[in-house]
Amino acid sequence: METEVTDINHPRQRRKEARPSEIVEAALILFHQKGYSATKLDDIAHAAGVTKGTVYLYFSNKEALFKAAISEAIHPNLDKIEELASNSTESATTRLRTAITSWATALNECKGSISKLMISEAGNFPELTDFYIETVVKRSRLLLAKLIQAGVDSGEFRPTDPDLLARVLFSPILLTSIWQHTYARQDPITYELNQLAQFHLDIVLHGIAIAPEHTL
Amino acid sequence: METEVTDINHPRQRRKEARPSEIVEAALILFHQKGYSATKLDDIAHAAGVTKGTVYLYFSNKEALFKAAISEAIHPNLDKIEELASNSTESATTRLRTAITSWATALNECKGSISKLMISEAGNFPELTDFYIETVVKRSRLLLAKLIQAGVDSGEFRPTDPDLLARVLFSPILLTSIWQHTYARQDPITYELNQLAQFHLDIVLHGIAIAPEHTL
Amino acid sequence: METEVTDINHPRQRRKEARPSEIVEAALILFHQKGYSATKLDDIAHAAGVTKGTVYLYFSNKEALFKAAISEAIHPNLDKIEELASNSTESATTRLRTAITSWATALNECKGSISKLMISEAGNFPELTDFYIETVVKRSRLLLAKLIQAGVDSGEFRPTDPDLLARVLFSPILLTSIWQHTYARQDPITYELNQLAQFHLDIVLHGIAIAPEHTL
Amino acid sequence: METEVTDINHPRQRRKEARPSEIVEAALILFHQKGYSATKLDDIAHAAGVTKGTVYLYFSNKEALFKAAISEAIHPNLDKIEELASNSTESATTRLRTAITSWATALNECKGSISKLMISEAGNFPELTDFYIETVVKRSRLLLAKLIQAGVDSGEFRPTDPDLLARVLFSPILLTSIWQHTYARQDPITYELNQLAQFHLDIVLHGIAIAPEHTL
DNA sequence: GATGAATGAGTGTTCATTCAT
DNA sequence: TATGAATGAACACTCATTCAT
Incomplete structure (x- = not known):
């Protein structure tokens, strides 16, 4: 009972160990919305439900917080990349589709x-950029390039530049994801990101031209 | 460092009428490199070969300069859009290719x-974002969507969602352009932007799958 | 130079709650000495024993500080006005003399x-001027006009324009007070403000009194 | 004819020799309205119908212009003071009334x-303040004090402190004049300055006069 | 651990002053 | 003589960072 009262009086102390990640989360959202410079530490602290001083308890300065925020957000993605690379029993087409779907979901x-x-x-x-790249x-x-090359090697795809195609395949999902997060207000997108990704993949796999030379 | 080599003797009235656009150009580069907040007016002024006070002769404040920079950079592009829409004697495929090439060059x-x-x-x-969008x-x-629809109507392309395809077609050029301007140091791109654009267009037009149904 | 002699060891939290009024006081003196524009926030801060940033903790900008300074200085006077209006048992002459004395002291x-x-x-x-007026x-x-009118009504004073006389009675005290604060160095005044006020009041009372000794 | 055309093309040159005083006049008005610091040289120049550079042709800096403005405005008053001192044939009462009227008019x-x-x-x-005082x-x-003393000497006034009375007599006119120029909008004054001056003088004369009607 | 008052370097903006024309 | 583009020192205001509590 007595300890419960303490908790009520100091709601901030609910989960001490969660503090840093709460701050990081708040920071990420604000950095994303306003950019690094335009985001004030006061705002981050307020959004995280703490005071400015507390932020400095966990992060030595604004830059460190930024790096922590980026890093923390990157890590789950890294694991997913490894995952995708492993299950190699399927056909290249299937694995490509899985990979794209997976990325679209993640983004x-x-x-x-x-x-x-x-x-x-x-x-x-x-x-930080070096690390990210x-x-x-x-x-x-x-x-992605390896999956494409595997498809070429297995005879599923026509010979092509796997690196170029990898770039091309990524672009619509990535750009649209950025777009959604940036212009949601001015240019809301009615498509699901995954829908767009599959649409693109279908076209890339089959093309759209009713090409006479193919029928010959 | 100094971009001003000519007319070193008359720094005051070197080229009155060129001032605003010189400042705008310098501003655009720095805003692009460092972002709005991180760009100091002192830096812009120095890059333009003037002092801070001079910037305020032509732009009422930093925000106005930013808007002017964006607007000025947008205008030539607007004209190009009009141009592309006009020449309608060619086939949809050709016009699509021309449009993509033109955009790639512009970017x-x-x-x-x-x-x-x-x-x-x-x-x-x-x-400003509203205006841009x-x-x-x-x-x-x-x-782009209209060109695609024209191709569908003329029987050149299989029926498809023109808006979706327009987004898909734009993405690689746009994202790669952004990429080049952003990660040139960390991830230099060996392809020409136009090369990538044509590569993508080819694939979209023909697909990459060695599709049994086509050969039948 | 430093007005802060006590508590030199704990400059940070010396006396939290006293801060705003210390700043206001310092501001008032400097605004008075140099005028609003010529007074720098740095000077105010220094005079108050804090730094510029601290001033902005309590006042949103220079103008707000100016208004706060004026308002704070006005308030005690407002109370005095009410006070003077109340004690109505005395004769008009006495109350007039009391009022004038009180004003002279206040100024x-x-x-x-x-x-x-x-x-x-x-x-x-x-x-701000509207409010002050x-x-x-x-x-x-x-x-003051009411006191004069009361004297006329009671037969103590000869009929006169109470508003005009109120202006006339105030002028020497007010102007001299301003004078002292402005030209102390160039034109030091040897008279007490109250001495001048009584001198003027004597003459004016002589001027307007229906003096029994004269009718004798 | 030919020379007329020149005049029309350069309206600014109508009266070259009047320039400085035009500037001074504009400056005086603006200094008066907004204070010294808050008045920009741009505003003065604009009000005088010239450019900032021209102001510096006639005045070495803002301070010099301020001093010139004050001095120029003071001079006619100085002459008036001398004038008033001279005509000594009248009674002290009359000369006092003339002096007050004259000041009220001047102000x-x-x-x-x-x-x-x-x-x-x-x-x-x-x-500058030294000079003015x-x-x-x-x-x-x-x-004024001399006029009063003359009245005392001639038996027109009861013995009194001439310096004190001089201060008292000046105050209402001076303060009201300042008032009018300052609070015209918030507290417009319905009285003529001279009316107020005469009202005060009447009361004071009544107060200090060795009035025959009283002794009766 | 958490606070928030205080700091001060930094930046946008203004404006008196200069000077080539 | 007059201009007005350019300057740069000065100042209001901000905000990341510190530290006594």
């Missing part, structure tokens, strides 16, 4: 669009 | 990649 | 000579 | 209320 969850933040702040955080971007692209 | 010149700036700052400049984004997408 | 303490500041800045702060100037004049 | 003309400006800026311009204030007061 759909808000936490996803680190992409936008990184685009905005890359110039101001070179080392190496661990997220290049690995994802390489994974 | 490559990069006088903007306003796209990146708008993504970064949309949240902080709602009215209406005059640039939606018009471009609509133009 | 001498000078926590304001807000009068001078208001004269200087009226043009730049219209709403209504709550201080007009009320004071009306009170 | 009524807008150019008069240097008083307000000096009150506002005395702290920031000590030497010596040449205007003290001389005027001394003149």
Whole structure:
């Protein structure tokens, strides 16, 4: 009983160990909405339900908080990349479709669009950008390129530049995800991200031209 | 460092009428590199070869300068959109290819990649974003969608969702353009933007699957 | 220079609740000495023993601080006006003398000579001036006019224009008070403010009194 | 004819020699309305129909212009003081009334209320203030005091402190003049300045006169 | 651990002053 | 003589960071 009272008097102390991640979450949302510079530590603290001083208890400065926010948001994605690379019993087409679906889902969850933040702040955080490009971007692209190459090797796809195609396949999902997070108000998108991804994949796989040369 | 090499003797009235656009250009580059908030007026002034006070002779404040920079960079693009819509004697396929090429070229010149700036700052400049979405984004997408619909109507393309396909077709060029301007150092791209665009268009037109139904 | 001698060890939280009024006091003195525009926030902060940032903890901007300073200095005077209006058992002559003495004393303490500041800045702060004229100037004049009218009604004074006489009676005290605060160095006044007020009142009373000794 | 055309093309050159005084006049009005610091040289120049550069052709800086404005406005008053001192054939009472009337008239003309400006800026311009106090204030007061003393000597007035009475007699006219120029909008005055002056003088004369009608 | 009052370096903005024309 | 584009020092205001409690 006595300890319960303490909890009621200090609601802030409900879950001490959750503090840092609460701050990180609040920070991520605000950084995403307003950009790094335009986001005030006061706002972050307020959004996280603490005071400015508390933020400094867990993060040595604003930049460290930013990096922590980006890193934390990146990690779950990294695991997913590994996952996708492993299940290799299926056909290349199937695995490609699974991979794309998986990415579309991941990006759909808000936490996803680190992409936008990184685009905005890359110039101001070179080392963080290096880390992001190496661990997220290049690995994802390489994974996709390998799946494509596997399809070519297995005779499922016509010979093509796997790297180029990987870039092409990623673009609509990534850009649309960024778009949604950026222009939701001005240009709301009626399509599901995954719907768009499948649409694109279908077209890429089959093309749209009613090509006479193919029927010959 | 100094971009001003000529007329070093008459720094005061070097080229009166060129001032505003010189400032706008310098501003655009810096806003693009560092974002709006992180760009100091001192930096812009210095990059434009003037002092802070001079900037205020032509722009009432930082926000006005930002808007002017965006607007000025947008205008040439608007004209190009009109141009593309007009030449309607060709086949849909040809016009589509021309449009894509034209866009790739425009984005490559990069006088903007306003796209990146708008993504970064949309949240902080709602009215400007409204203007951008209406005059640039939606018009471009609509133009592309119309070309696609024309191809469907003329029997060149299989029936498809023109709006979805327009989004899909734009994405790789736009995202890659943004990418180049953002991650040039960390992830330099070896492809020409136009090369990528044509590669994508080819695939979209023909598909990559060695589809049994086509050969039948 | 430093007005803060006590508690030198704990400059941070010396006396939280005293801060705003300390700042207001320092501000009032400086505004009075140099005028609004010529007074720098740095000076105010320094005079109050804090830094600029601290001033902004309590006042949203310079104008707000100015208004707060004026308002705070006005309030004690408002109470005095009410007080004077109440004690109505005495003769009009006595009450008039009491009122004048009271005003002379109040103006001498000078926590304001807000009068001078208001004269200087009226043009730049219209709403504040409205407030001052209504709550201080007009009320004071009306009170004095009523006392005079009471004297006329009771047969103590000869019929006269109470409003005009109120203005006339106030002028020497008010102007001299302003004078002292303004030209102390160039034109030091050897008279007590109250001495001058009584001197004037004697002459005016002689002038308007239906003096029994004269009729003898 | 030919020369006329030139005049039309350069309306600014109508009367070159009048420039400085036009500037001074504009400056005086603006300084009076907004105070010294709050008045921008741009505003003065614009009000005078010239550009900022032209102001610097005639005045070395803002302070010099301020001093010139004050001085120019003071000079006609100085002459009037001398004038009043001279015609000594009349009775003290008459000369006192003439002097007061003359001052009320002088202060009524807008150019008069240097008083307000000096009150506002005395702290920031000590030497100018010295000059003003010596040449205007003290001389005027001394003149008035002498007139009063003459009246006492001639038996027109009861013995009194001439300096004190001089201060008292000046106050209502001076303060009301300042008042009019300051609070015209908030507290418009229905009385003529001279009316008020005469009203006060009547009362004071009644108060100090060795009035034959009273002794009867 | 948590607070929030206080700090002060930094930045947008203004404006008196200069000077080439 | 007059201009007005350009300057740069000065100032209001902000905000990341600190620290006594």
